[in-house]
Amino acid sequence: LLSNVWGPAKARALEEAADLQDMAQSEGDNIEIAPWDWRYYSEKVRSAKHDLDEAEIKPYFQLDQMIEAAFYTATCLFGLTFKELKGQDVYHPDVRVFEVFDKNGDHLGIFIGDYFARASKRSGAWMSAFRSQQKLKGDVRPIIVNVMNFSKAPESEPTLLTFDDARTLFHEFGHGLHGLMSNVTHPLV
Structure with missing residues (x-):
């Protein structure tokens, strides 16, 4: 099971990391995404991609x-x-x-x-x-x-x-x- 899941999970994590890195650079942040940056930038990516308003849902x-x-x-x-x-x-x-x-x-x-x-x-x-x-x-x-x-x-x-x-x-x-x-x-x- 882990062997079957590992490849797709790793590929998706790398895609997410690239999205986070792109977000950081688009905001002028000259950093390489580290584990402690993940939540901060993932929320920014989520907001930019989905623009979801909690009140609406x-x-x-x-x-x-x-x-x-x-x-x-x-x-x-x-x-x-x-x-x-x-x-x-x-x-x-x-x-x-x-x-x-x-x-x-x-x-x-x-x-x-x-x-x-x-x-x-x-x-x-x-x-x-x-x-x-x-x-x-x-x-x-x-x-x-x-x-x-x-x-x-x-x-x-x-x-x-x-x-x-x-x-x-x-x-x-x-x-x-x-x-x-x-x-x-x-x-x-």
Whole structure:
């Protein structure tokens, strides 16, 4: 696999490096692109080539639609289904709870989405487990939480995400799937 990927990946990296070098020179920067220059100039190249305005694409990344897209992806890839459980006793009113079923329709676990920033919450995004899956003490099913810090829209308006926010949601959901689909006897400590 690595041998098959290495050639095309190296060729693409060299193309990107050439684009960055051209950008630096076009701005009068008489440097040779170094690793620490990569992010700075790649953003300039991206902006010049694509001229993408985050505000224009945000309507395409509505939070509820991105959650549905993540669930749809899990259904297509693994046969999982998600059913929102309303009226649960949760630690904050914005928290959403979903029962997760495997491809056979059997209970797999609980997925909790805590999507919005608030004063009592640390910044960042992460996945955690209130309870990990294990079989040492019976068939213990996981309770997994994805925590984000998206800006909540005013009441009756959809919450819009940036492209980076949407990517973060999918990234953390991947960790959540790992926790939900765990199948071990001994829990991790």
